[in-house]
Amino acid sequence: MSSTSEQRQDGRRETKPPRATSIHLEHGAKVPSATPAAQSGPEHVTEPVAYDAILLSGFGGPEGQGDVLPFLRNVTRGRGIPDERLEEVAHHYRRFDGVSPINDQNRLLRQALKSALAEAGLDLPVYWGNRNWSPYLDEALASAANDGIRRMLAIPTSAYSSYSSCRQYREDWADALEASGTQGIIQIDKVRQFFSHPGFIQPFIEGVREGIAAAAQAGHDASSIEVLFSTHSIPTQDAELSGAGLFADVDGGGYAAQHRAVAEEVMAAAAPGVSWQLVYQSRSGPPSQPWLEPDINDALEALEHRSAVLIVPIGFVSDHMEVIWDLDTEAIETAARLGLWSLRTPTPGTHPAFVDALVDLVQERVSGRPVEQRANATALSAWFDVCRPGCCANKRLGFAPAIAGLQP
Numbered sequence: 001m002s003s004t005s006e007q008r009q010d011g012r013r014e015t016k017p018p019r020a021t022s023i024h025l026e027h028g029a030k031v032p033s034a035t036p037a038a039q040s041g042p043e044h045v046t047e048p049v050a051y052d053a054i055l056l057s058g059f060g061g062p063e064g065q066g067d068v069l070p071f072l073r074n075v076t077r078g079r080g081i082p083d084e085r086l087e088e089v090a091h092h093y094r095r096f097d098g099v100s101p102i103n104d105q106n107r108l109l110r111q112a113l114k115s116a117l118a119e120a121g122l123d124l125p126v127y128w129g130n131r132n133w134s135p136y137l138d139e140a141l142a143s144a145a146n147d148g149i150r151r152m153l154a155i156p157t158s159a160y161s162s163y164s165s166c167r168q169y170r171e172d173w174a175d176a177l178e179a180s181g182t183q184g185i186i187q188i189d190k191v192r193q194f195f196s197h198p199g200f201i202q203p204f205i206e207g208v209r210e211g212i213a214a215a216a217q218a219g220h221d222a223s224s225i226e227v228l229f230s231t232h233s234i235p236t237q238d239a240e241l242s243g244a245g246l247f248a249d250v251d252g253g254g255y256a257a258q259h260r261a262v263a264e265e266v267m268a269a270a271a272p273g274v275s276w277q278l279v280y281q282s283r284s285g286p287p288s289q290p291w292l293e294p295d296i297n298d299a300l301e302a303l304e305h306r307s308a309v310l311i312v313p314i315g316f317v318s319d320h321m322e323v324i325w326d327l328d329t330e331a332i333e334t335a336a337r338l339g340l341w342s343l344r345t346p347t348p349g350t351h352p353a354f355v356d357a358l359v360d361l362v363q364e365r366v367s368g369r370p371v372e373q374r375a376n377a378t379a380l381s382a383w384f385d386v387c388r389p390g391c392c393a394n395k396r397l398g399f400a401p402a403i404a405g406l407q408p
Contacts (some may be wrong), residue, residue, distance in 0.1 A: 012134040014070035015181035016077065016172075018333065020401040024177070024184045031386055033177055033403040035151050035187045041406040045189070045385045048110060048368040053144055054117070054124045054354050055154040055188065057169055058352060060130030061100025061320060068093045074132040078397060088310070089284075092325040101321035103133070105349060106157065109318065112350040113155075116359045118200065124253025126132050127152070129176065131169065145182045152188045153365055154224035154404065157317045159195040162234050162242040163256040166193060167392040170402035177403070181341035190404040191361040192385050194254070195258045195405050198377035200348060201265055204312055207345030208270035211310040218341055228296060229263040230331070231315025232322060236290040237395060244388040252292055261378040262314055268318035275306075278314075281326045296327070297334045308341040318349045 023032035029039035037047035062071040072086040093100060110128045117124050125147075129140030130203060144152065154173060160164035170190070177183040194200050208227060215225050233241075234255060243254015250257050259278055267276050294302070300309065311331055313323050327344050335342035335350040348354035357375070364374055365385070374382040387405030401408050 005059035013136065014053050016074045016132055016136055017138045017175045020069050020174040020178040020391045022178065023401045023403065025176060030406055031404070032174070033183065033186070033188055034408070035189050041386050043384050043386065044371040045365060046370055048370045049151065049365055050316065051124060051153045051191065051366060052149045052151045053127055054113070054362065055140060055152045056106065056113065056126055056128045057154055057156045057173070058106045058128065058130045059102060059157065059320070060133030061102035062093055062098050062133060063100070063103055065094060065098035068098045068237040071133045092321055096324070101324065102318065103391065108350050109355070112355045113358055115360065116355045120363065122359070122362060124362070131172045135364065136171055138180040141176050141182045141186055142180040145180070145185055150186060151363060152186060154188050154190045155361070156206045156372060159193060159200055160255055160258050161193050161290065161293045161318060161392055162243070163238045163392045163394040164232070164234060166387065167394070167402060170404045171400045174401040174403045184279065187387070188403055189365065191365065194357060194361055194382040195262055196376045196378040196380055196382060197357045197361065198375055199353040199360065201262055201377050202353040203346060203348040203351040204262070204266045204314060205270045208266055208310060208312060211343050211345050212271050212274065214343055215308045215310065215341060218308070220341060222271070224305070224307040225310065226303055226306045226311045227267065227271065227274055227275055227276035227312060228279050228299060228309070229259065229276060229312045229314040230279050230281050230296050230327060231259050233283040233291045233293070233295070235285065236292060239292055241395070242392050256292065257383065258380065259314060261380045265378050266312070281331070296331050300338060300340070303340070306340065309335055311344040313344065316347045318347050323347060382385050
């Protein structure tokens with residue numbers, strides 16, 4: 001059932017599945033490739049669903065020098081970026097022997113999730129597939145179909161709403177269904193964007209508390225500390241389209257609003273009164289294209305009357321290249337040059353509270369839990385189960401088939 005592509009000597013493909021050319025709609029359904037409970041497109045699904053398995057969905061990352069350029073070609077597919085420009089990013093990976101930590105992080109998360117599901121009495125196997133590198137999503141779906149799996153609940157390893165952190169996963173699931181020959185065979189729902197779940201937020205609270213204590217031990221009182229909550233920058237146009245149209249008048253759209261809501265909760269619990277700001281990192285694209293700002297390094301340069309900074313990777317589920325290069329390398333070097341004491345706090349990774357949160361997200365869909373009973377720690381409500389029409393669209397790239405949401 002798996003899509004065909006050139007195979008390497010190690011048996012892995014270098015290219016992700018091609019773009020889907022169609023979607024599958026059951027008779028009368030509004031949401032493609034969805035379970036009956038989600039096919040009509042409710043904001044929150046309150047009908048219990050007997051899922052067969054979980055689809056843990058990662059971004060993917062290279063695991064050797066020979067993987068780096070093929071991986072980056074997958075990430076930038078359709079943008080016409082020549083290899084010479086990709087090499088400008090490749091050197092980040094090459095400094096670490098071509099290995100991103102993200103795949104190992106997801107292997108650990110998969111195992112932790114399997115154990116936690118079993119402890120909760122949920123007999124659900126966990127299949128793992130990546131959007132941009134082996135194991136690919138279509139390979140995971142082909143394996144699941146061969147095992148008799150028909151209903152899957154997908155967990156993307158991204159907590160917020162935007163094209164790259166939500167809709168692109170939905171498009172890649174559509175690609176994988178068609179490429180694996182499982183379109184019309186496997187139904188896939190997705191968990192809600194989980195930025196507001198207290199189990200996702202708790203590791204950041206602990207990290208800030210411990211970071212403030214470490215700064216104090218180093219001689220920096222609360223008034224001399226700045227907390228920088230860092231997330232991946234995205235094009236301003238994409239940000240404005242994020243969040244199901246609920247944040248049209250908010251700077252940075254739903255993407256920024258969700259991050260700010262999490263940061264507010266973290267600071268209220270961990271360090272009330274300490275100064276903080278939301279900053280961005282890892283921007284790419286032409287200089288003429290507006291992206292969310294300020295960049296973390298610019299924010300560091302602009303600090304006044306501060307002697308210490310905590311860098312909190314609030315936009316990331318686990319450590320990967322954007323964390324270990326853009327934060328642990330570039331931002332820490334900038335802070336050192338400016339004479340600032342600095343510390344980067346941990347990502348959720350396999351923190352027990354985060355793993356339990358993922359199990360809770362599964363349980364709320366298995367049981368059809370009403371929205372008012374769902375775990376939510378921010379001023380924003382628990383997010384949608386089924387993405388709304390046009391949510392997080394990418395006008396530059398145009399429409400592409402996607403599942404787990406109302407069309408287009």
